[in-house]
Amino acid sequence: xxxxxxxxxxxxxxxxxxxxxxxxxxxxxxxxxxxxxxxxxxxxxxxxxxxxxxxxxxxxxxxxxxxxxxxxxxxxxxxxxxxxxxxxxxxxxxxxxxxxxxxxxxxxxxxxxxxxxxxxxxxxxxxxxxxxxxxxxxxxxxxxxxxxxxxxxxxxxxxxxxxxxxxxxxxxxxxxxxxxxxxxxxxxxxxxxxxxxxxxxxxxxxxxxxxxxxxxxxxxxxxxxxxxxxxxxxxxxxxxxxxxxxxxxxxxxxxxxxxxxxxxxxxxxxxxxxxxxxxxxxxxxxxxxxxxxxxxxxxxxxxxxx
Amino acid sequence: xxxxxxxxxxxxxxxxxxxxxxxxxxxxxxxxxxxxxxxxxxxxxxxxxxxxxxxxxxxxxxxxxxxxxxxxxxxxxxxxxxxxxxxxxxxxxxxxxxxxxxxxxxxxxxxxxxxxxxxxxxxxxxxxxxxxxxxxxxxxxxxxxxxxxxxxxxxxxxxxxxxxxxxxxxxxxxxxxxxxxxxxxxxxxxxxxxxxxxxxxxxxxxxxxxxxxxxxxxxxxxxxxxxxxxxxxxxxxxxxxxxxxxxxxxxxxxxxxxxxxxxxxxxxxxxxxxxxxxxxxxxxxxxxxxxxxxxxxxxxxxxxxxxxxxxxxxxxxxxxxxxxxxx
Amino acid sequence: xxxxxxxxxxxxxxxxxxxxxxxxxxxxxxxxxxxxxxxxxxxxxxxxxxxxxxxxxxxxxxxxxxxxxxxxxxxxxxxxxxxxxxxxxxxxxxxxxxxxxxxxxxxxxxxxxxxxxxxxxxxxxxxxxxxxxxxxxxxxxxxxxxxxxxxxxxxxxxxxxxxxxxxxxxxxxxxxxxxxxxxxxxxxxxxxxxxxxxxxxxxxxxxxxxxxxxxxxxxxxxxxxxxxxxxxxxxxxxxxxxxxxxxxxxxxxxxxxxxxxxxxxxxxxxxxxxxxxxxxxxxxxxxxxxxxxxxxxxxxxxxxxxxxxxxxxxxxxxxxxxxxxxxxxxxxxxxxxxxxxxxxxxxxxxx
Numbered sequence: 001x002x003x004x005x006x007x008x009x010x011x012x013x014x015x016x017x018x019x020x021x022x023x024x025x026x027x028x029x030x031x032x033x034x035x036x037x038x039x040x041x042x043x044x045x046x047x048x049x050x051x052x053x054x055x056x057x058x059x060x061x062x063x064x065x066x067x068x069x070x071x072x073x074x075x076x077x078x079x080x081x082x083x084x085x086x087x088x089x090x091x092x093x094x095x096x097x098x099x100x101x102x103x104x105x106x107x108x109x110x111x112x113x114x115x116x117x118x119x120x121x122x123x124x125x126x127x128x129x130x131x132x133x134x135x136x137x138x139x140x141x142x143x144x145x146x147x148x149x150x151x152x153x154x155x156x157x158x159x160x161x162x163x164x165x166x167x168x169x170x171x172x173x174x175x176x177x178x179x180x181x182x183x184x185x186x187x188x189x190x191x192x193x194x195x196x197x198x199x200x201x202x203x204x205x206x207x208x209x210x211x212x213x214x215x216x217x218x219x220x221x222x223x224x225x226x227x228x229x230x231x232x233x234x235x236x237x238x239x240x241x242x243x244x245x246x247x248x249x250x251x252x253x254x255x256x257x258x259x260x261x262x263x264x265x266x267x268x269x270x271x272x273x274x275x276x277x278x279x280x281x282x283x284x285x286x287x288x289x290x291x292x293x294x295x296x297x298x299x300x301x302x303x304x305x306x
Numbered sequence: 307x308x309x310x311x312x313x314x315x316x317x318x319x320x321x322x323x324x325x326x327x328x329x330x331x332x333x334x335x336x337x338x339x340x341x342x343x344x345x346x347x348x349x350x351x352x353x354x355x356x357x358x359x360x361x362x363x364x365x366x367x368x369x370x371x372x373x374x375x376x377x378x379x380x381x382x383x384x385x386x387x388x389x390x391x392x393x394x395x396x397x398x399x400x401x402x403x404x405x406x407x408x409x410x411x412x413x414x415x416x417x418x419x420x421x422x423x424x425x426x427x428x429x430x431x432x433x434x435x436x437x438x439x440x441x442x443x444x445x446x447x448x449x450x451x452x453x454x455x456x457x458x459x460x461x462x463x464x465x466x467x468x469x470x471x472x473x474x475x476x477x478x479x480x481x482x483x484x485x486x487x488x489x490x491x492x493x494x495x496x497x498x499x500x501x502x503x504x505x506x507x508x509x510x511x512x513x514x515x516x517x518x519x520x521x522x523x524x525x526x527x528x529x530x531x532x533x534x535x536x537x538x539x540x541x542x543x544x545x546x547x548x549x550x551x552x553x554x555x556x557x558x559x560x561x562x563x564x565x566x567x568x569x570x571x572x573x574x575x576x577x578x579x580x581x582x583x584x585x586x587x588x589x590x591x592x593x594x595x596x597x598x599x600x601x602x603x604x605x606x607x608x609x610x611x612x613x614x615x616x617x618x619x620x621x622x623x624x625x626x627x628x629x630x631x632x633x
Numbered sequence: 634x635x636x637x638x639x640x641x642x643x644x645x646x647x648x649x650x651x652x653x654x655x656x657x658x659x660x661x662x663x664x665x666x667x668x669x670x671x672x673x674x675x676x677x678x679x680x681x682x683x684x685x686x687x688x689x690x691x692x693x694x695x696x697x698x699x700x701x702x703x704x705x706x707x708x709x710x711x712x713x714x715x716x717x718x719x720x721x722x723x724x725x726x727x728x729x730x731x732x733x734x735x736x737x738x739x740x741x742x743x744x745x746x747x748x749x750x751x752x753x754x755x756x757x758x759x760x761x762x763x764x765x766x767x768x769x770x771x772x773x774x775x776x777x778x779x780x781x782x783x784x785x786x787x788x789x790x791x792x793x794x795x796x797x798x799x800x801x802x803x804x805x806x807x808x809x810x811x812x813x814x815x816x817x818x819x820x821x822x823x824x825x826x827x828x829x830x831x832x833x834x835x836x837x838x839x840x841x842x843x844x845x846x847x848x849x850x851x852x853x854x855x856x857x858x859x860x861x862x863x864x865x866x867x868x869x870x871x872x873x874x875x876x877x878x879x880x881x882x883x884x885x886x887x888x889x890x891x892x893x894x895x896x897x898x899x900x901x902x903x904x905x906x907x908x909x910x911x912x913x914x915x916x917x918x919x920x921x922x923x924x925x926x927x928x929x930x931x932x933x934x935x936x937x938x939x940x941x942x943x944x945x946x947x948x949x950x951x952x953x954x955x956x957x958x959x960x961x962x963x964x965x966x967x968x969x970x971x972x973x974x975x976x977x978x979x980x981x982x983x984x
Contacts, residue, residue: 005810012802037432087615093363093432098571099614101564105607109639113601117644119826119855124834131836139809141834144802213834214799215826215855223797226443226560233436255803258795272791279769279793280451287440287447291425294437298429334688338681450796451769458770458796459702459725460676462709477688550680552706557677596671603639 004138009259010252015144017251018151022206023228024235024243025158026199032238033174034192036085037093039100041203041228042221043107048073048204049211049220050111053122062125066208073204074197076107081196086189104222112218119217122208147209154202155244162240171195175238230286234293236303245301250286257282310626314579318492321586322485329478337477338549343589344484345546350569350581351491352538357567358576359499360531361511362427366438367566369422369445370415370536372558374543376449377411379461379553386464404469404483408544415540416533423532427525439560446558460554467548474548484545488582491538496578498534507531539566572613574620583621634697635682635707638671642822644851645699645896646671649721651889652900653696659884660908668692674699676706683707687714693916694719696903699896701725701744701772712736717916717926721903722896726775729945730978736919738926738944740903742868743976744772745779747844750866750950750970751817752783755842757970758864761786764813764839766804768820769793776819776844782977789813794820799827805835815839821846826856833859840864845964848955850894853962860955860962868950869898869935870966877932892963898934905931941975943982950974 027041051072056065080103088096123129128143162168170191173181182188207221214220231250235242262278269277293301308316321344328336349371356362384391384400391398401407426437450458466474474480498504510517510524517524547553556562565588573584591609595602617624634653637646650669657665668690672679679698686692694717698704704723712718712734720728724743728734755763765780765788767773777791789811792804808816816839820828825847832841845867853860871882871892881901885893893901909931914921929939941947950971953964 002810005806008806008809009803012800012806015802016800031432037435084611084615091618093435094357094567094571094575095614095618097564098568099611101568102607102610102614105603105610109601109603109607112639112643113604117647118851119823121855121857123830123857123859129834131834139836141802141831141836143834210799213827213831215823215830215852217823217826217855220799220823223799226439229436230440233433237432259803259807262792275791275793276451276453276769276774279795280448283447283451283769283795284444287444290440291437291444294429294433294440295425298433300433303433335685336689338684338688342681447795453771453774456705456771457774459705459772462705464709464713546677550677550706551710552676552680554676554702554706556675601639 004136007136008138008140009255011140011144011148013252013255014248015148015151015251016255017248018148018155019206019210020224020227020231020251021151021155021244021247022202022209023224024231024247025154025240026202027228028232028235028238028240028243029171029195030199031232033171033195034085034089035093036089037096037100038085039097039225040080040103040107041199042225043104044073044077044200044203044221045207045224046111046218046221047076047107048207049122049216050115050120051204052208052211053120053216056122057120062128062212065122066205069204069208070201071204073207074201077196077200077203078193081193085196086192089192108218115218117218119215122211122216124212143213150209154205155240158240167191167194227286230290233300234290236300239300239302242300242302249289253289254282254286257285261285308626310577310579310622313622313626314492317579317582317586318489321582325478325481334477337481339589339593341477341481341484341549343586344481344488345542345549346566346569346585346589347582348484348488348491348545349539349542349566350573350585351488351495352535352540352542353566354535354570354576354581355495355498355538356532356535357570358580359504359507359511360528360535362528362532362535363435363567364438364532364535365435365560365563365567366422366440366442367536367539368442368558368560368562369418369438370539371543371546371562371566372445372449372553372555373415373418374411374540374545375547375553375557376455377414377540378407378467378544378547379463380455381407381410382463382467383455383461402465402467404467404474404548407467408541411540411544412537415543416537418540419533419536420529422536423529427528427532439563442558442560442563446555446560449555449558456554458555460552460556463547463551463553466551480549484549487541487545492578492582499578503527503530568610570620572610572620574622577620577622580620580622587621634667634669635672635679635686635695636669636697637674637699638669639673642674642699645722646697648851648894648896649697649699649900649903652885652893652897652902653721653904655881655885655888655897656901656904656908660904662908662911665908665911669697672698672703674703676703679703679707680710683711687711687716693717694907696721696907698723704728708737709734715919717919717922719903719907719926721899724945725771726978729943729976730981733943733978733982733984735923735944735984738906738940739946740906741899741946742948742950743945743978744775745782746868746950746971746974746976747846747866748776748779748817748819749783749977750952750974751842751844752780754864754866754952754968754970755780755784755786755815755817757968758815758840760784760815760840760842762789762812762814763817764788764790764792764808764811764815765817766790766792766794766820767818768796768798768824770796773819780817783971784817794824798824801828801831804828805832805837808839809835809837813839816841818843819846822852826852829856829859829863842866845895845953848953848964849896850892850963851896853955853964857962861957863955864952864967865955865964866950866970867895867953867964868946868948869895870951870953870964872966873934873936873951875932875934875936878934878936881934892961902931902933902935902938905933937973941979943976943979945976945979947973947975
């Protein structure tokens with residue numbers, strides 16, 4: 001196995017990781033600040049992708065499509081927050097699970113009702129398509145590099161938002177003590193709505209960006225949702241830094257595991273059996289990673305110790 | 307308002323009456339539906355032991371449901387192909403006998419619950435939800451790649467397994483078996499809740515320190531509850547496989563874990579008959595809404611949403627009112 | 634009819650249903666009652682619906698299932714209860730070989746068929762070093778086996794991906810590094826869309842071969858330019874030159890406002906087979922009805938169609954190329970990959 005291939009796989013793992021981060025960031029904020037388990041986060045991802053595909057189909061502009069994706073997901077996020085979630089902050093996690101599960105059903109079938117049962121078309125814009133040659137002679141798709149950059153930029157911006165701005169201070173305070181910041185005159189329900197919209201917009205953005213290289217279809221959000229939960233649990237709930245590191249860990253484990261485990265097994269098994277058992281193990285790899293992390297640090301890597 | 311204990315009796319009587327009515331009106335499919343509801347109810351009652359009594363929100367109970375299912379699938383598969391399950395270190399033959407399969411299902415899921423519980427109980431709250439989910443996903447992907455037993459295609463068993471003295475192929479007989487088991491488990495659950503163990507567990511859920519001062523280990527109490535819960539759900543899995551004469555990795559999927567949990571929430575957490583009411587309602591909704599339109603999931607979602615928003619304490623809470631202390 | 638009408642894979646079930654109902658409508662017979670139920674692509678629901686069909690509705694003939702795993706859950710027990718089953722899509726090898734049954738008829742293909750044809754096409758196109766990939770589940774393993782059964786060249790690599798995987802960057806990197814001269818893949822549904830888009834964007838120019846499932850009318854529009862020129866194998870295409878097919882394509886488009894897919898043609902053929910058998914015999918007379926089905930005396934959209942000894946089809950499998958007609962992506966036949974092809978399991982079957 002050549003060095004070039006290994007570097008390329010690491011880039012792939014990074015790219016997968018930063019896209020997971022976009023999903024996980026919103027989820028971990030909502031989870032950390034409001035204590036809400038939002039299963040419907042995957043639906044917001046799907047809404048982003050569908051909105052982008054529709055707008056790209058109408059206007060042909062990828063930038064407009066991305067903006068539409070964020071807008072649509074944010075609007076959907078605010079709607080759910082105001083109509084449903086707001087009534088559930090006081091209740092236990094179980095009611096939230098049931099309510100957001102119900103929302104998944106409504107959004108998935110609603111989308112299918114509006115857009116039909118077949119996948120939609122959304123492609124990467126011409127100016128980002130095709131491969132570029134990196135130093136060292138590695139050919140790598142330009143669009144994936146763009147995804148890595150966008151992901152890291154968002155991560156940086158979120159970091160600044162949390163540490164440097166007024167709203168960031170409120171978010172951090174809200175995580176620690178709801179009553180106290182309410183007493184200090186912060187409109188807590190408005191803060192919640194803003195966080196929800198922000199998280200939703202990020203999910204929508206991820207859906208649109210990833211939708212361009214994958215397929216835009218009903219049900220695309222649920223597998224990503226489960227992975228995003230894995231990410232935030234590994235990273236520690238409520239921590240943006242944890243979400244970033246967790247996302248990169250999951251991305252790299254999944255990608256590299258899929259490549260190297262079968263190779264490893266080939267050392268002592270015949271090729272097709274090694275291929276089958278190696279890929280079986282690699283599909284379990286991230287869950288094993290999560291299990292190990294939680295057994296080692298029960299509140300995730302960067303979670304608050306209680 | 308109906309008192310909860312009366313409601314419990316009413317639910318069980320109704321659950322028994324409908325299939326009996328179906329026998330006389332020659333509606334065998336209604337019996338199949340009722341059996342499905344009973345088995346789901348059993349799985350949910352199992353989860354409720356961990357969730358309601360122990361406060362352990364397990365998002366991975368499909369593990370036990372699936373293990374039970376595969377215990378049935380593997381043994382019956384070997385019995386129908388006349389091959390042994392394993393030869394080393396000692397010979398195990400396949401079997402078509404339900405009681406034997408149940409025993410295997412219960413022992414293996416109990417053992418799995420012990421292992422998963424030992425690791426998972428190091429965490430709490432949301433982390434516990436997620437680590438149990440992780441175990442579920444591990445087994446899901448494992449079963450998909452497990453080519454010996456059909457992988458994603460699953461295993462088909464051509465004839466339902468046998469129970470001594472009962473013809474299980476007659477739908478109402480199989481229903482009766484499942485119903486009796488459900489009643490026994492509900493009884494067990496009720497006794498458990500009032501037993502010293504149940505009371506200690508209840509205390510451990512609310513304030514662990516209080517239990518510790520009595521010299522009891524709260525983690526050990528929870529582990530025991532988790533194991534009992536896994537055993538019951540495993541048994542339900544074996545019955546479910548027998549109802550369908552088929553097992554597949556979907557029994558391990560996180561959607562399955564979610565559904566079992568939803569039965570409980572829909573019916574009412576920590577209520578004796580909550581899981582049963584929830585499972586029956588869900589199966590009925592699935593059946594009747596499915597006929598309305600291709601997009602029936604929307605209606606199902608809307609109904610569930612209404613229950614969460616307007617019926618605190620689930621359906622049982624809605625009917626019998628009185629909020630029992632459960633947090 | 635039990636088929637998938639809601640959730641992720643609903644497109645296929647809807648096409649089979651629409652093709653089937655089109656033929657029933659055209660037959661002008663109003664004595665055929667069709668009961669349609671949605672299996673949600675869940676095996677346990679499918680089994681439950683099969684029980685309902687048999688116990689409550691007392692049907693004579695069953696059809697409709699799309700997925701092999703659902704088929705394996707439903708078909709063996711249904712046919713052993715004396716019902717007839719006509720498969721409009723799934724063709725698991727178990728049901729073609731040792732587990733075959735005299736009441737089970739497959740009107741689409743045995744699962745391996747299209748992959749075998751892809752292997753045969755690879756030979757004729759002089760590919761000597763293929764990189765092959767499929768998801769790690771039984772149908773995926775069958776696909777690679779099927780391809781290798783016919784393909785004579787070397788393998789540059791053989792990869793099993795995760796079921797439901799949507800990112801193929803690492804597989805594509807392996808393809809690039811492998812020195813292959815061609816790529817064969819079987820990735821149904823959304824997986825294939827993702828793979829093709831990412832492959833096209835990677836700048837690798839190796840020819841790609843695959844079975845028709847990833848190049849079907851329904852999903853081609855979502856793949857777009859990335860699919861242009863790809864060769865895929867199918868037992869049907871809308872330009873197969875016969876009267877039945879031309880009429881089918883026209884009437885389907887008029888009725889539903891879209892081009893028919895492979896699945897729609899399979900649903901249409903299944904219904905016509907059923908109608909042809911009903912003209913001769915009543916399902917109550919099982920032996921006569923079975924003989925009528927075996928005769929396959931109907932006009933198939935594929936032209937020649939007959940059943941082998943195991944009730945799986947013997948038919949031509951074509952190589953098609955993806956083209957663009959105006960704004961619509963579609964396929965055009967470029968040759969016959971396998972002529973009058975049967976399947977590898979027929980010899981193992983005895984009723």
